[in-house]
Amino acid sequence: xxxxxxxxxxxxxxxxxxxxxxxxxxxxxxxxxxxxxxxxxxxxxxxxxxxxxxxxxxxxxxxxxxxxxxxxxxxxxxxxxxxxxxxxxxxxxxxxxxxxxxxxxxxxxxxxxxxxxxxxxxxxxxxxxxxxxxxxxxxxxxxxxxxxxxxxxxxxxxxxxxxxxxxxxxxxxxxxxxxxxxxxxxxxxxxxxxxxxxxxxxxxxxxxxxxxxxxxxxxxxxxxxxxxxxxxxxxxxxxxxxxxx
Numbered sequence: 001x002x003x004x005x006x007x008x009x010x011x012x013x014x015x016x017x018x019x020x021x022x023x024x025x026x027x028x029x030x031x032x033x034x035x036x037x038x039x040x041x042x043x044x045x046x047x048x049x050x051x052x053x054x055x056x057x058x059x060x061x062x063x064x065x066x067x068x069x070x071x072x073x074x075x076x077x078x079x080x081x082x083x084x085x086x087x088x089x090x091x092x093x094x095x096x097x098x099x100x101x102x103x104x105x106x107x108x109x110x111x112x113x114x115x116x117x118x119x120x121x122x123x124x125x126x127x128x129x130x131x132x133x134x135x136x137x138x139x140x141x142x143x144x145x146x147x148x149x150x151x152x153x154x155x156x157x158x159x160x161x162x163x164x165x166x167x168x169x170x171x172x173x174x175x176x177x178x179x180x181x182x183x184x185x186x187x188x189x190x191x192x193x194x195x196x197x198x199x200x201x202x203x204x205x206x207x208x209x210x211x212x213x214x215x216x217x218x219x220x221x222x223x224x225x226x227x228x229x230x231x232x233x234x235x236x237x238x239x240x241x242x243x244x245x
Contacts, residue, residue, distance in 0.1 A: 003226045005030035008077035010070075012060060012118065013088030015042035017187035018137070021213035022085060022220050027052045029221070034073045037088070060088045060114040061106075070121040081125040083133040083224045086115045089155070091189075093148040104151045111155035112162070119166055119177065126175050134177040135223045136163050137216070140239045142181065156181075160235055167233030176232045180219045183239025185211040207240030 009026055013019045014035035026033050027050040035046050036058045043055040054076045058069045074081045089111045092103045119134055126132030141149060142156030160179050167177040184190055184201050190210060193201070202208060219236050222228050237245060 002029070004221070004224060007031045007082040007224070008034075008074070008080055009083040009085065009224065010034045010036065010073050010077070010081065010122070011085045011087060012036045012058075013137075014046060014055075015039050016087075017189075017213045018182070018185060018216050019087050020046070021217040022087065023050060023053060025214070025217040025221055026224075031224075032077050034077050036069075036073065060118065061110050063109065063114050063117055066114060066117040067121045070118070070125060074125055080129055081122060081132065083135065084118060084122045085135045085137070085220055085224070086118050087137045089115075089137070091149065091152050093152070095148050096150050099150060107151035108155050108158075111152070112158045115159055116162055119162075123166070123170055123175060127170075127173055131174045132176070133224050133228075134163075134166070134175065135220055136160075136177070136179045138179045138181045138235065140181055140183045140237070140243050143243055143245065163235075164233045171232050176223070176228065178223050178228070178231060178233065179235040180216060180223065181235050181237050181239070181243075182216050183211055183237075183242045185213055185216060187213065205240045205242045209240065211238060211240055 009031050011019060011022055014023055015037040023033055023035055023046055033053045035043060035053050035055050037043055038059045040057045047053050047055050056073055092107050094103055122134055136159050138159045139156040141153045142160060145153050163177050163179050215238050219238050
């Protein structure tokens with residue numbers, strides 16, 4: 001995957017466990033990275049730790065500013081854009097009969113609509129160079145459903161279907177659009193899960209463990225590299241065998 005050296009790559013949701021691991025692996029391979037997130041202190045830490053990282057604070061819920069964000073991020077990287085990893089997202093869990101419309105709309109708007117707009121304006125940049133890779137991070141529960149997450153699962157399933165449609169539209173322009181669907185990964189989010197429930201989850205995973213953020217980063221490296229040039233409109237499942245499509 002040495003072809004990632006000097007590639008211009010945007011990573012959203014860069015300050016979380018998975019985002020941090022993606023940044024680290026891309027930096028090790030010499031990519032030029034624009035790390036984005038909402039926490040400026042953590043972004044500054046990334047900039048200090050990794051030599052090839054530039055930062056830009058941005059909240060993807062600001063959908064009317066996404067076009068400007070893509071333009072600003074691309075300029076920071078040197079105008080061209082080779083790849084974007086849409087990793088940012090939120091959860092706001094509740095049982096369906098208790099879920100209000102704001103809880104539904106907020107998750108759909110941020111996870112699905114904003115991801116669509118990120119893709120749309122990244123594609124516009126990539127059309128100028130007639131090449132590019134878009135990697136959308138979804139979730140295993142977008143395939144299986146999950147208790148108390150009707151909004152989240154709908155948003156993640158929507159990303160998968162949307163990515164397939166975009167892949168069909170722009171494959172002839174040499175733009176590859178794929179998804180990564182993580183299972184349960186060791187992050188701050190899963191650290192909060194009750195131990196008994198965590199044990200129940202692990203009992204359903206053939207690999208008998210939670211995944212590591214590095215497992216997702218490895219999948220990103222593959223889809224961002226030339227080794228995946230004939231992979232388009234696909235979802236790469238990284239879940240220890242918990243869900244087999």
